[in-house]
Amino acid sequence: MTRRIAIISGKGGVGKSTTAANLAICLAQLGRQVTLVDANFTTPDLTMHFGTPAGTPTLHHVLASEYTVEQAIHTHVSGLRFIPASIAIADMKKARYHRLEKLIEKLKGDYIILDTQAGLSSEVLSVIAASDEVIVVTNPEWPAITDALKAILLAKEYGAHVTGVVLNRVTNSKIEPNMKGLETLLETNIISVVPEDKATKEAVASRNPVVISDPDSDSAIAFKQLAANIAAVTYRPPSSFRRRMSRIFKRLFGG
Ligand SMILES: Nc1ncnc2c1ncn2[C@@H]1O[C@H](COP(=O)(O)OP(=O)(O)OP(=O)(O)O)[C@@H](O)[C@H]1O
Numbered sequence: 001m002t003r004r005i006a007i008i009s010g011k012g013g014v015g016k017s018t019t020a021a022n023l024a025i026c027l028a029q030l031g032r033q034v035t036l037v038d039a040n041f042t043t044p045d046l047t048m049h050f051g052t053p054a055g056t057p058t059l060h061h062v063l064a065s066e067y068t069v070e071q072a073i074h075t076h077v078s079g080l081r082f083i084p085a086s087i088a089i090a091d092m093k094k095a096r097y098h099r100l101e102k103l104i105e106k107l108k109g110d111y112i113i114l115d116t117q118a119g120l121s122s123e124v125l126s127v128i129a130a131s132d133e134v135i136v137v138t139n140p141e142w143p144a145i146t147d148a149l150k151a152i153l154l155a156k157e158y159g160a161h162v163t164g165v166v167l168n169r170v171t172n173s174k175i176e177p178n179m180k181g182l183e184t185l186l187e188t189n190i191i192s193v194v195p196e197d198k199a200t201k202e203a204v205a206s207r208n209p210v211v212i213s214d215p216d217s218d219s220a221i222a223f224k225q226l227a228a229n230i231a232a233v234t235y236r237p238p239s240s241f242r243r244r245m246s247r248i249f250k251r252l253f254g255g
């Protein structure tokens with residue numbers, strides 16, 4: 001059975017694309033067949049995470065019937081299949097978004113992960129409608145949490161199963177809300193707590209998601225744990241000795 005999972009948030013900039021890219025790669029590394037779709041139609045940025053060359057067929061071209069979906073699939077070294085979006089305004093205007101659901105139905109494999117744009121616009125609703133499940137990403141700050149709650153309610157209204165919340169950029173400072181209280185408020189389980197981690201930022205600069213660029217970093221471990229939860233397999237994080245050695249190696253040799 002193919003699981004179609006949309007990554008949504010409400011508020012922008014909370015880590016949807018980061019979560020989508022790393023979750024998709026981790027699932028592929030677990031041997032699952034995964035297609036990551038950049039369904040952020042207006043402000044796509046997943047190509048930045050992968051360094052996909054400009055001028056290649058994209059989801060926008062497929063939605064405008066200029067290419068087939070197969071032509072828009074790029075294969076990443078991890079085995080992940082990736083459908084990028086176009087950054088051109090002209091392509092944005094040509095795409096017929098109502099075709100998305102049928103197009104996503106055609107994609108086979110174990111997981112289809114769909115990144116979305118910020119807000120709860122009709123474009124985001126079309127992605128939710130094309131998915132079976134949603135993962136809601138939020139930061140531990142009230143404006144983001146309020147928007148996450150709206151996203152959860154809307155997803156439920158559209159008949160999507162809410163798989164859980166990813167709490168991203170957690171610093172464990174006293175001003176952050178208590179996890180149990182947050183789960184009660186959102187009526188949803190927190191399925192991942194991703195720490196604030198500069199390795200995640202460095203990863204974007206290196207055009208490689210953090211689970212590849214710094215696999216023993218705190219955020220990479222959180223994403224691997226999330227993927228294991230989704231795939232219902234056990235994940236054993238690396239020992240603190242291995243993580244220390246990996247840090248020293250990185251400091252000495254970079255990369
Ligand atoms: N755990 C983290 N630690 C530190 N920085 C992070 C973390 N997660 C994401 N970021 C940074 O936050 C910024 C926003 O992340 P991202 O692009 O994934 O958010 P988004 O929700 O997809 O944004 P948009 O709504 O614009 O699509 C990026 O610069 C990213 O590197």
Ligand SMILES: [Mg+2]
Nearest residue numbers: 016017040045
């Ligand atoms: Mg994004």
